[in-house]
Amino acid sequence: MDVLFFAIFMALFAGVFAFLGYLGYKKTKTAEDYYVAGRKMGPIVIAFSYGATFISAVALIGFSGISSVYGHSLLWLAFLNIFVGILIAFIFYGFRTRKMGLSLKALTLPELLGNRFNSTKLQATSGLIIAVFMVFYTTAVFLAIATLFEVTFGIPYWICVIVFTIVVGLYLIVGGLYAVMWTHAIQGILMLIGMVILTIGIYMMLGGIGPAHEAASMLTQEDLTSMGWTSIPSGFTTLTSFPELFSPAYMLLLTLIFGVGIGVLAQPQLIVRYLSAKSEKALRRAIPYGGIFILLMTFTAFSIGPLSNVLMINNGLSYPGTPDKVVPLIVNELFPEWFVVLFLFAVLSAAMSTASALFHTAGASIGRDVFEKSLMKKCSEKKSLLITRIATLGIVFATLIISLNPPDVVAILTSFFFGLMACTFLAPYTLMLYWKKISRFGAWFGMLGGFIFTMGWYVLIYFKTAPELIGRSLTENYLINMLDPIFIGLPLSFILTIIFSFLIKQDNEEIKSMNLAFENI
Amino acid sequence: MALILGMDFFVFIAWIGTILAAIFCVIYGIYYEYIKKSNNDKDNSSKSINKNKKEVQ
16 A cells, blocks of 8 residues: 555645644633533534544454454444444433533533532542543554554554644644534544445445345354364354353353443543533434444444455455454455545544544543642633643643553553443442432442442453453453453442442532532423 | 344344334434424523523522
8 A cells, every 4th residue: 555645645634634623723712612612512513523432443443353253243232332322322311411511510521520519529530530541542542543554554653653643632632622523523424434335345245235144144163264263252153143142252242242332321522522512402413313323333343244254255365363454354355445545544533533532531631620620729711721731732642652652551451441431430420410319428439439349350350351460360250250340340339329328418518519400400 | 043134033133123223313303303393492502501590690
């Protein structure tokens, strides 16, 4: 692949985004403009921004690769992505979050928690947890996309990382959430075009939906081994049928489907999108666009993964070694060169959109939640913006430094970001929206209980992370060590929140905050 | 087990369920946009909430 392509497209990309960053800068006058785009966003931009933030390069490349190994059973995750990630999220969380955010004048998730429970310490602690883990998550996003570009274009990894970080960092710091959400709309369109063409192309090569799925169902374990699969997951049946009940393959799918499928509800970078809506009507209108967007992203990605095996066998290609390389191999070998470039930039769009949302949320967490609200207490709008811009610059710089020399632990931390956020924030966040009796102490115990349990589970038990961190898991029983902590950590967090809310009740200040929060609900 | 569109029953349910969930999103949008118009009056835009707050203060 020619480096010239990279340079031209990258310059075009950077130019468009810099222009949008400039427009965002012109519109950003207040802190509200920077953090939640002035609460003026319409349905299409909200839907695309939510979708583009949600779907990263890891979802497109990594998860389609995983579905090439575990088959179409992963479509249950696509179902949850729409049912939970769009319908439940917008209807049961979005509307109330927006109303409560307006009443409490909250611009971030930590600020929503802090104002609802009248606690700046809770706000600062939440902000710190979010910022630290988001830096690693963003690093992993850049690591994946820079590696893909290095392999395809032959451009050194470090140049890719520096270029991507500077481009994203620039339009984000200058233009705030306006620039982030507008660029998301463009990036989302590119992602849609790339995935739709890829999916249609693969189904056409295999003769349509029925014949393609039947061809995948007929592949035997011997076929897959002869193609280059080094191991078949224990409990694997076929690419179009569910694994044996409670087998290791079944447990892994269960972990992925519920960890990511439920975890989406408590992602701070997604919750900001509700706060940016100009009206409840805009959020309602975003639901159909969001549903279609996710359908054309994850449903297509998880559908084509298993079919890639049929294409590899039909075209005499060998399995590339790791699941991450399956879809890039198919695109490189079987699609015309123009599409290879288009697809790479669609994946780059997915990476950039997620990274910019993460930078923005992490910067806001440090700037507004930790420094401004907890350490400085009161400051002017201008100073507030300056602090967050400096904090975001610091986050971008920290990500760049870690990305240039990423420790192994980065990939591990990423794998549990969704689960960790869900076990830490979902219980206090959900109960805060629906239960008037939840107290500050209940929120503290629920949040920290979920966080500590999840971290402990990942370090000591979980089969992917424990061996990397402490040498081996404390238990060899795969029914336990393959279980995502969300299955225990989330109920535990809910129980702790409820019990401690009953044990240590709200004080008068909290009751005032609660009344204010429910003022418009 | 008989296959439906090349998938076993449990996988097919996920496949069709995903499409139906997306269709439901569209129907939800259409319902609130064109059928349940009365709710639009109750819609609290950020401006109206801010106005109310000022009035209360």
